Amino acid sequence: MSYTGITSNQFREDLLRLYRLKAFLYIYILLLVFIKYASIIKLERYELKAEKSLMVFEFISEGPKGKIPKLVQFGETNLKDLYNLAFGDKDLTTGEINDSVVSNNNDSDKVLATVVATVYAFTDKHPDAWVYATGSTKSRTRLYRMGLTKYLSEIEEDFDLYGQKKGEWESFEKGIEYEAFLAQRKND
């Protein structure tokens, strides 16, 4: 098939249309890459400090309310290999911890991702440990559940996750109100 006269204009238009389609495809691919990158960014977290046994961690939350030091502790419970995960704000003057304060530092996702990172570090050092967590209030427990739900597929790659409902443990499932959570690192 040859293009001459008016048909050569047709050819140019076809070519233009092809270029437009190509450009659209490039933009579409770039958008997909960006979305993927954004999903990695959302897991951004704070740098961590800890004592040697990796049972107490500290990090600094940064936001509109300034720099707020936070402590995370994996506390031994009455059951062997079971540790209670708790975290809260550190009072700079007394060094004491407040786990019921709402800092409102506009970084709850980053804080939660940092706390999850401490669970990775802790269970790497203590691979048989069970980690128990519950919120200081119902709404905070709900917030934790939402965080776990959001990253469930990533978490389940590395942990067996349970939810406590009416005093019984069951495998964690999306959309169910739990009173507490329990996680154990899977075998590598």
Place this chain on the structure above:
Amino acid sequence: MIKFAIMKVKELNKSKLPVVRIDNSLEKYKDRVLFKDKLDKANEMLKTTGLPKSRKHS
């Protein structure tokens, strides 16, 4: 050089296992129960519930 090292830590910190700097000043918290109410609540709850069967070694 320092900038490069900071970049490296930031990159490493994106992996699942975080970079953790050991800080001896945190040793003082190790044997302290920082969240007593929470721990008491957990112990109380676990007294009746116990633990699920571990899938780890099965």
